[in-house]
Amino acid sequence: MREGNIFIVSGPSGGGKTTLVERVLQDLNDLRFSVSCTTRKPRAGEVNGKDYIFVTENEFKKMIDEDKFAEYANVHGHMYGTPLAELESAAKSGVDLLLDIDVQGARQIRQRFSRGVYCFVLPSSFELLRARLLERGSENRGEIEKRLSEAGKEIEDIDNYDYIIINDELDRALESLVSVIISARCRKEKSIGIIKKGYSSK
């Protein structure tokens, strides 16, 4: 069986990543979302086990000690981690997996697994990102400035990504990310087996 792809999606807070990922998962029903563990509290509407696995700080620490994370990082003061089990079960079943993780986590996945398709999602300018954060209205002024300054640091990592998904219009960004996923499935390494089989008995 072919090994599933791993799609890593990162991008600054307020860049529209979460909405984009939701839409991609609706469009491609053969793509599985990797559910992360986090120590932050659930937001309104978030479902335990679907959006995140919500755990205590102690539970998170225990998972670190037992080497149960493929990656983990402290983001905006909360811990986030991808359970190794998510990657292992996807690999076993040949399913494509999408990870919504920050740049620190992406760095760990890159080093540890030396595979994956890395996508960085963001609006095309700092002004647009600021406008999005203001629009969202879930952070106060000081918090927004903090997020923006963190975004500047995150963007320094963009050179380690394969694709840049410019998210100025959701539909356009959706088309881009879906195309990255479909094209990865067409890569020679992924389909050569089918062709070798289909043309072996000529």
Next chain:
Amino acid sequence: MREGNIFIVSGPSGGGKTTLVERVLQDLNDLRFSVSCTTRKPRAGEVNGKDYIFVTENEFKKMIDEDKFAEYANVHGHMYGTPLAELESAAKSGVDLLLDIDVQGARQIRQRFSRGVYCFVLPSSFELLRARLLERGSENRGEIEKRLSEAGKEIEDIDNYDYIIINDELDRALESLVSVIISARCRKEKSIGIIKKGYSSK
């Protein structure tokens, strides 16, 4: 201005490449088709200057002598070549160019320009390819066997391609090839300029 992409599409005769390329050009109106020169006679419906530039053997030889081809090859007893001018004008205007060329031509482009996105189009099995050729009915039995034997040789080149577009269903193949083209436009190297500009003044 960003340099345009070059998409090279190859595949065995009867594999449905021409129809697929026509559909892709309809879907993506910002993609330009590279018109090849050929010494073969026009088929019914083919338009000079649109499908091919039809030239005599002598005209073709003269173009070779004057180094006016980016690549050329003898395919099924006729000469085919991509005018250098096609690549130069596309590069200058930043337009993405699609080349429908055979494996020999693709090899020349790869060596000479060291860039391009290489796609190999074919049905998933030898039996399907044979059925397509029989269905098309434009070749006699002997000609079909010759095409199939040539297909076997062409497929040996598949390892030099980046993507395999399996063309069992046209809509599926179309989605694949369009995705390859859109994703190439999202590659980091292509969009990093926009981001550097948009985030320079934070």
